[in-house]
Amino acid sequence: MTGDIEQTAEHTTAKLGIEFCGEWFYPVPGTVYSIGRDADLVIDTNPYLHRRLLEVESAQDLWWLANTGKSISVALATADGAYQAMLGPGTRVPLVFPELLVMFTAGSYTYEFTIRNDAARFTGRELPADDATDGGTTIGAVPLTISQKQLLVALCEPILRGGMMGSSQIPSSAAAAQRLGWPLTTFNRKLDNVCDKFDREGVQGLRGGGGKLATNRRARLVEHAILSRLVTAADLPLLDEDAGDR
Template sequence: MTGVEMDHQNATTPDLRIEFCGEWFEPQAPGPFTVGREADLAVDENQYLHRRLLSFTYENGLWWLANVGQTIGVSLSTGDGVYQAMLGPGAKVPVVFPRLVLLFTAGPFTYELAVHCAQAAFHSASVVADVDDPHQMTIGSVALTPSQKLLVIALCEPLLRDGLAGQSQLPTSAQAAARLGWPLTTFNRKLDAVCDKLDREGVPGLRGGVGKLATNRRARLAEHAVLSRLVTPLDLPLLDAPS
């Protein structure tokens, strides 16, 4: 079963450390410690990025993470796929896990950073999955065909190769289609199918519509796939395997 287990320790002010591009930052209580274009942690000069997107504050015995931006959603996960959530603008969550991986996209770039809390209250419970069909991969009740999995790997390739490098530029649909040797129409059709599958399972941000651009949908799919371990760096050789 997926879940979390409580670590009953009497904690004082927990140490919080943030890892970005190989550098470490240590917010001091009570904060705030901000992340954005012009912030305590300035991740990039990208004009699509809010001047301040994230804020860490220490309140009521816990560190809290808030999305203080206006339009950018932030994907967060324990890194093992056990716990995953979307932090929308105005939302706020306590930092209760030893390690959280955060992904967010601004314009063509996706940024990744890790948050470490030395005295977190929870830790992930391990999950064991059974895979009976070698031609499909199942996450919950979502099964990807081999070609659908290749599509996801192609979209996520920069993130999977860069790891916690901090900044990656996701491929366009045309670039990902060319990487796979597919016509763009085939790629878009399969992208629709993957997004529909995940949308039916409750993954937000994958439905088209007014104000929901294809770029945002691709970025959200890549963020979800990496954080949920739908694809991992071990899958990268599949891109160059004979078809």
């Protein structure tokens, strides 16, 4: 699934590296490095993925990440979730943090990779040891019932079990409802409530125009939950609890 990139000694001395599926790729200053379905870094052959979704290049003494796609928005976050941004088509951001998590969805698959910048201008927060595994570092956390958190864990389960290893298929509503032992109508009602709750808190992408919930809300919800550390692998036992609406 990765691109056929020759990693020369020159590449390994570059200040910026991209980790995808356990492999490292190093854009060269002065060139444009593309990421997508038919690019320098091949993410997947998924036909829903743009041929060139993202580009990395150095300019104005900074590294930049640009979204060159037409319809896919890309979620960005620091490892502690303190900084988050949505990179829409036609926009770009400077890569100023030492480490940035990148997530996007094409069709039914969500993809993740990490960008590490040795020349970062900013530093992130140190994660306290007791917060590193319980999701306690969530910034601006929205209160959730146990069943609402179970819903998030069910949707994020493939990513939580896979450990951000490149790509994961988002469960359908029917599959997630079955995993929790809920009727599909119950799952959809709770999904509506969770999306409404986060939409009121300003999370983008959970509603369409005219108050209609976006069709890709599950994908956006997964991205937000993972990058905000609302759910972590430590929450997986919730899937086996009969929490009801406590």
